[in-house]
Structure formats: structure tokens, C-alpha cells
Amino acid sequence: MQRRDFIKKGLGAGIAAGTVLAISPANKLFAGKYPVSDGDYDLVAVKGGEPDTMFDRGIEELGGMRKFIKQGQTVVVKPNIGWDATPERGANTNPILVKRIIEHCFNAGAGKVYVFDNTCNEWTKCYTNSGIEQAVKEAGGTMVSGKSESYYKEVQIPWGKSLQKAKVHELILSSDVFINVPVLKNHGGAGITVTMKNLMGIVWDRRFWHANDLHQCIADFAMYRKPDLNVVDAYRVMKRNGPRGVSVDDVVLMRSQIISTDMVASDVAACKLFGTDPQSVKHIRIAGETGVGNPNLETLKISRISV
Amino acid sequence: MTYKWLKWTRVVIALVFFLLTTFIFIDFHDLLNENKVSQILWFQFTPSLIKFIVLLSLSASGFIVILVLTALFGRIYCSAVCPLGIFQDFIIRIGKLFRLRKRFKYRPPSNILRNIILTLVIVSVFTGSILLVNFLDPYSLYGKMANGLLRPAAIWINNFIAVSLEKLGIFYFFRIDLPPLYLVAILFPVIIIIVLMIMAGKYGRLYCNTICPVGTLLGWISKISLFRIVYDTSKCTKCGKCYFVCKSECINIKDLTIDYSRCVACYNCLTVCEESAIDYKTTWKRNLSSNNEYSRGRRGFISAVLGGIAAFAWSKESFALGRKDVKPLNKKPTTIPEVRHYPVSPPGSLGINHFTSLCTACHLCVSQCPTGVLQPSSDQYGWNGILQPFMDYNNNYCNYECVKCSNICPTGAILSLTEEAKKRVQTGKVVLEIRNCVVYTENTACGSCSEHCPTQAVRMVPYKNGLTIPEIDSTICVGCGACEYACPVRPFKAIYVDGNPIHEIAKEPQTEKLDYVEPEEFPF
Numbered sequence: 001m002q003r004r005d006f007i008k009k010g011l012g013a014g015i016a017a018g019t020v021l022a023i024s025p026a027n028k029l030f031a032g033k034y035p036v037s038d039g040d041y042d043l044v045a046v047k048g049g050e051p052d053t054m055f056d057r058g059i060e061e062l063g064g065m066r067k068f069i070k071q072g073q074t075v076v077v078k079p080n081i082g083w084d085a086t087p088e089r090g091a092n093t094n095p096i097l098v099k100r101i102i103e104h105c106f107n108a109g110a111g112k113v114y115v116f117d118n119t120c121n122e123w124t125k126c127y128t129n130s131g132i133e134q135a136v137k138e139a140g141g142t143m144v145s146g147k148s149e150s151y152y153k154e155v156q157i158p159w160g161k162s163l164q165k166a167k168v169h170e171l172i173l174s175s176d177v178f179i180n181v182p183v184l185k186n187h188g189g190a191g192i193t194v195t196m197k198n199l200m201g202i203v204w205d206r207r208f209w210h211a212n213d214l215h216q217c218i219a220d221f222a223m224y225r226k227p228d229l230n231v232v233d234a235y236r237v238m239k240r241n242g243p244r245g246v247s248v249d250d251v252v253l254m255r256s257q258i259i260s261t262d263m264v265a266s267d268v269a270a271c272k273l274f275g276t277d278p279q280s281v282k283h284i285r286i287a288g289e290t291g292v293g294n295p296n297l298e299t300l301k302i303s304r305i306s307v
Numbered sequence: 308m309t310y311k312w313l314k315w316t317r318v319v320i321a322l323v324f325f326l327l328t329t330f331i332f333i334d335f336h337d338l339l340n341e342n343k344v345s346q347i348l349w350f351q352f353t354p355s356l357i358k359f360i361v362l363l364s365l366s367a368s369g370f371i372v373i374l375v376l377t378a379l380f381g382r383i384y385c386s387a388v389c390p391l392g393i394f395q396d397f398i399i400r401i402g403k404l405f406r407l408r409k410r411f412k413y414r415p416p417s418n419i420l421r422n423i424i425l426t427l428v429i430v431s432v433f434t435g436s437i438l439l440v441n442f443l444d445p446y447s448l449y450g451k452m453a454n455g456l457l458r459p460a461a462i463w464i465n466n467f468i469a470v471s472l473e474k475l476g477i478f479y480f481f482r483i484d485l486p487p488l489y490l491v492a493i494l495f496p497v498i499i500i501i502v503l504m505i506m507a508g509k510y511g512r513l514y515c516n517t518i519c520p521v522g523t524l525l526g527w528i529s530k531i532s533l534f535r536i537v538y539d540t541s542k543c544t545k546c547g548k549c550y551f552v553c554k555s556e557c558i559n560i561k562d563l564t565i566d567y568s569r570c571v572a573c574y575n576c577l578t579v580c581e582e583s584a585i586d587y588k589t590t591w592k593r594n595l596s597s598n599n600e601y602s603r604g605r606r607g608f609i610s611a612v613l614g615g616i617a618a619f620a621w622s623k624e625s626f627a628l629g630r631k632d633v634k635p636l637n638k639k640p641t642t643i644p645e646v647r648h649y650p651v652s653p654p655g656s657l658g659i660n661h662f663t664s665l666c667t668a669c670h671l672c673v674s675q676c677p678t679g680v681l682q683p684s685s686d687q688y689g690w691n692g693i694l695q696p697f698m699d700y701n702n703n704y705c706n707y708e709c710v711k712c713s714n715i716c717p718t719g720a721i722l723s724l725t726e727e728a729k730k731r732v733q734t735g736k737v738v739l740e741i742r743n744c745v746v747y748t749e750n751t752a753c754g755s756c757s758e759h760c761p762t763q764a765v766r767m768v769p770y771k772n773g774l775t776i777p778e779i780d781s782t783i784c785v786g787c788g789a790c791e792y793a794c795p796v797r798p799f800k801a802i803y804v805d806g807n808p809i810h811e812i813a814k815e816p817q818t819e820k821l822d823y824v825e826p827e828e829f830p831f
Binding site for chain 1: 337466470476478481482483484677678706707708709745749751752753754755757758759760761762763766767773775793795796816818819820821823825829830831
């Protein structure tokens, strides 16, 4: 297939999918458009679409959101909202994706959907300027602050090598379902930030991690709480100056998404997408060795979709 | 004609000003935007006067309005606008409930003291030390109280409400962590409150009429005000009711005279007079000067000149001391201590000199700063700049795109900046002590400094074993302190900001477009 053809087809498919979505009645929005999959995949990779249409297709392939959420359950969605930056900068998770995930949650019967992050920049500006606060509101979710130590409860990580305890946001502890929605980015210190690294936003004292072998701490904490679902936003990808970025020039349009229940598999796939050797990222290597997840994509059942 | 409605009008206006001014200091949800904050504080006398001198702009002419109003109606600023004055009225009220003081009586004026204080204040300001305004200006004192004591209390109440409502699934009230506990920022307002409780509780508006420089200045003008309270001696029965309620203690019941320089225009006397013997009249064509007043004026003049000379000598000295006292923060010896030469003053303040000679330490910016990076100083600027806010990178750092403090500063100590301009203002320069860096000492990854840096003035470059280590380019550093705040090592950090005594312009970070072609197939 020629690249030009691919782009044409991709665009066509995207428009078609968008149109179908736009005109479908709400109750049919998330069902029955695609051939029913057995939903038995370990990882679904989607490319070529918009953040929301890619998610529609991807979660369908994985068996639908009902596989992860039961009627009336409380869901916490944790995007990356670390920076006071607009969506174009690719520093935060795409708000359109966050919105669509929440809509899927409610459609699957979720009672409450909470969204928060322990931001790096001033939190109200991050929530507003990332577009995520607005997106969450529109989808009917609840935006919660992560900027007070009192929200965080200490948990023990007895198997941790560098990290034996951490203060975790109470929403993570109290919610039934935890959906981790990182954005794929370059990271000056950790090399790359994806799925496991995103969990630094659910703890309070990150400074300890930085002072005590960052990669080991990330890998230690990954054993504490496995998210029920990970959705990697690789629509706009910050290729350098990460994780904050200096300008839109740091960002490329990759239009991809990785959905998996396995943090290590999704990190490895994201690395490959990014163009980084997964073995060179220490926390991914350690997590693969300690069994947090499976780093060998060859042994996994993967669905690759171009929309 | 009765003017009993005057008091109730005064009370309503005072409550509106007081509540709005107070609310600004505890506005956790940003309900009042920067414009509204500026509008509410527009009438505050001292900040407006200072800003007018700095900008020479009519946009800061609130104090002129007050001067005109005072020339027309007397010291209505003191009763209806000044937050510290209204606060004292609350104390007087409560004092009456607890029978601290049931009745006031006439007290002779302390004109010499008043004039000396005012002269000291004026002369010291013009010679570069604003310390006395910092300590005596009523608005700035109230600000320090609101920020240092009321705000923590409001946070505590807010958190109580937030936690209670969370249980009902309402997350509108978010929890807030208390600001860092700086002894001087708490102790100073506590002392002020105790002093005011004693002074106001027992002697009414004694602070306003002997110490407050604004009160003294407006008092001078009030003496010649066009409209004022006068006795109708034919109706007065000398029952003493007016005299008992005069919290300025300026009614001399014996000869039925009022010291207009001390009358704060509260109109309490008008309300209590059953004979309607107190009238509100224009003084047009009345002979203003009596012998008595003239001699008092002369004494005042002499004392003012003496005070002025003393103030000049003293403040010259203190000015010099203040500059010299800008000393490094670190005191404990360590193998590789941080080397700091200057504290960091907020962006828009042009530099330490401009800032410390104009800031009255009202702590409005401290209360409103979204990140809490602005905190009251102790000795960072030298003792002459005590309590003036500094960029406290131990507590937080300056948000790259935020210009809030520059837009709300009522005195012009921090001048308004556009977002684009602010991104290039260099308040300080980054200093890297690599031998303190965890990558260097422990051979483990970190990158916290570079991660937070908005311009990549600190970036991570390849180091051994696949690690990256920070490298700095101070020409594009804006001095926001994100690196210093984020740096995890203690007691001395590996990266920190040394303040620029005069702010500079940082170079714009250079970026190039990336070439990227979407691949056709997944790389896995």
C-alpha cells in the first residue's frame, strides 16, 4: 500500500467512523458497529484515527468496557494532567480521549467516575488549560483535587526494593475500577514516560522516588496496584524536552493508541512506537523481570488496527 | 433636620468594603478576578498613593478621591473604607459586650506624637525605607492579619466543609494544605491584634488618632472639611450621650466643641442625640481658626520638623543597612553549600531595590498566589524589608504563565506584566552544583529539575551507564525556581536560583520543527 493511499483510506475511514458516531442514536453509540471480537487480546494497538474514534474501536476489540466495569461501580480515571499546557502541546493526556473513556464508563453502568492527578504545575491551571476539567464535566464525571496531602493515605509495599511505603490518593484506594490513561512522552530523567511512570501522579511524595533510584521506585510501586485498564494516548507525542515540553515544536502527530491490562506490555509497545529500546528503560526492564507484566510482545495476543 | 440615617449608611458601606476586602484574602476559588480585586482595593489610601507616585497615572487615583471626600465630608475613609478601622469598630463592639469599656470620654489630642509619626513615615519613604509604612499603614496591617491569621483559620474551616461534603459526593470544596509556618508572619499580626484589642477595646479609635499616619494626614484635611457635625447649643441639654458613644474621644462636652482632626465620621453621636441638637452642616464662610487651634498647629509644625530631621538621619542609615543585609540564606556549614547572593523578588518587581522600597507588605500577593511561592520574608531582604514577600522556592515555584501578583499588587511594587513578557523576565539565574546531584552521587536516574523547567534552561544530557545528568544554560533561565523546588537532595540542593538584584531579560529558548512521518505499520 502506498503511503498516499494509506492516508487517503485512513482519512476516509476516520470521517466515516466519525459520521457513523455522529448520527447513531446514543444508546447504540458503543455497540454493534464492528464484527464482534472474542475480546481475548492482551493488547490492542490502534492508529490513524482521532483519540475518541480510536478508543471506540480499540475498547470494542478488547471486549467492550462492560468487561471491566460492573453496574454501579465507582471508577477512577487517572490521566496525565501534570502541566499547565494546552492539548496541542502534548504534555497532558488528550481531553477528547478522557471524555470518551468516561462516556464508555457510564455506558457500561458506572455509578461514579472520578478524575484527578497530583499535578506538577499549579493544579487548577493544569485542570483548566489541559481541557480535561471541561471534558470531564461534559462527560458527567467528577474532577477531584490531588493537591492536599490529606487526600493521600500511606500504604505498605513490603516487596519494594527502594520503595517500601507510599502515600496513595484515597480515590485509588476506595474506587472499584482504576483506569490509567497516560500520555506517551519523552522524559529527561526517566528516558520515556508511559504507563508505569504515570502512576507517580497517584502518590504524594515523589521527591523520595527521585532521591532513591527513580526507576527502582517506579518498578516497586507498579507491583502495588495494577490498574484494571491502561489506555496510552499516543495521538500527539512529545519527542523531546519532555515531560513538560517547551513549545508545540516538540510534538509530532502520531495518532496512535495502545490499550492493555498489562502495564509492562503497553510500556514496551509504547517504547517501540516512540522509537526507544524498551530494554534501555530501567523501570520497564525491572518490571518485566519481577513479573509486573509481560515484556515479550511476541508471546502476547495483539490486535493491530488501522482506522 | 435629622441625619440619623447617616450612621446606618456608614455601617452598610463599611460592611461591604470590609467583607469584600477580607474575602480577597480567602478567595480559594478565585471567585473575584484580578480586575475585581484591583477595583475593591482602589480606594485604599496608602497603596493608591504609592502606585500613583510610581506610575504617575490616574488609574491609581483612588487616594485623590479619598482626599476630596475628606475635604468635603471628613474622615469617611477611616470609618467606611479602612479595613483596620472597621476591624477596630468590631473590637469596640465586642468590648462593649464584655463591658471592657461602656462609655468613652473626652481625651485631649496627642498632636505632637501624631505629627512626628507622620513626618517620620513620609521622610523615610522618600529616602528609600518603607519599613514604617509596612508597620503602620492600616490597610497593610490588616492585610498581614488577614493573611497570617484569618487565612489559616479559613483554610481549616474550608477543609472541614470539604471533607464533610465529600461524603455526600460533592467535591466543590477542595482541601487545601496550610501555608508554611513562618514565625515572624504569624507573630507580627498576633502582636498587632493584641495591641489593637487593648487600644480599641479601652480607648476606641486611639490607634487611628495617635499612630496611624493615614489618620493623621486625613485629620489635617478633615479640619477644614466642608460638611461637618456641629452643635446647636440652644437645643443641647448636655446629657452626655454623644460624648459617651464617641469612639474617637474627640467631643469636648464642656464647651461643646469637636476635634475634627480626630472625628472619624462614624455619626454615632447623630444617632443617639434625642434632642436633635447635633446637626450636619456646611462650614462655608465660617471662621476656622481659633487662637487655640493656631497654637496647636504651631506646636505641631515644630514637632514635625524635628521629627523629619530625625527620620531622615535614621532612614538614610537604615536604607544602607537594608541593602547590605541582603545576605545568603544558608547558614549551616556543609561540604558543598549553596552560594546565594540575593533573594528572588517576584517577576514584575523590576528588581530588589524597586520592590523593597515600594512594597508595604500587605500580603495580598501572598494570599492570592496560586502556587504559594510568595511568602513573607524574615531577613531575606535584610531587616529593613522584613515581611515583604519573597519567592520561597522551598515552598513552591512560580508558574510559568501566571501573572497574577503583577496584576493585583496595589502599590506598584510589582508592576503589571503580560503573559508573554513575563515568560522572558529573568528574576534570577540557575546555579548547578553537580557534586550534590543524585545522578552524580548515587548513579541513579532523576531529572526532576529538567522535568519542571519551562524553558529547558536545565536539560538532561547523556551521562554514563545510560543515565542522563543535568546541564544548565542560564541565559534562557527565568528564575522561576521549579528546579530548586523539585530537586530532591537535602540539606543543600544541587540546583537553585540566585536572585538577580535587577531583573534581566532571558533569551528565548530556540526550537526547531521535528521531522516525522507516520509509519504505515506498527513497529511491533
